[in-house]
Amino acid sequence: DGGITQSPKYLFRKEGQNVTLSCEQNLNHDAMYWYRQDPGQGLRLIYYSQIVNDFQKGDIAEGYSVSREKKESFPLTVTSAQKNPTAFYLCASSMAAGDYEQYFGPGTRLTVT
């Protein structure tokens, strides 16, 4: 299960606060992704990055922001503008974008009250 890590495993925040989720990979992958997983809704793409210093919005980017300053790291910030932030967040990476296997991290469960 090594190669891509997320921290922390559980995160609790008060409403109105921004929170940053960490994602690190040592697989030398160019592409990285953030997904949100809610019961019955599968994996929905928030943001993805094909290369350092570049990223693109996914299907549900509103209320989230990312950066890709290093190849190994792709942190996700859940801002106070995200109306329903409580969810399970999964980070993934692949050799390149498109038709390559994605390797997932263990996930972070965020609870906002």
Place this chain on the structure above:
Amino acid sequence: GENVEQHPSTLSVQEGDSAVIKCTYSDSASNYFPWYKQELGKRPQLIIDIRSNVGEKKDQRIAVTLNKTAKHFSLHITETQPEDSAVYFCAASIPPSNFGNEKLTFGTGTRLTIIP
């Protein structure tokens, strides 16, 4: 953009029987179709994938079939075992282009339960 529908949402089968999960996609340009398995409390992992130049692919008890004309693909698990109990996700991806669409679109998942 691509839309992937997955059925059924839940499936229970007797141990030893076969299980079939079906997905349809909307974009005829899609050419890569992976299946991921997520066991309870664990991360999704790729179990099999197929590309549009192939109609069927097998790996031991698991097979995937693709019908490009009908735009649907299916996961077949034979001789099911208790460890097959998990949530299965299908996905589709279109070829890389200049439009930045190089991403997977996932189905909503199927919770498979194997009854001992």
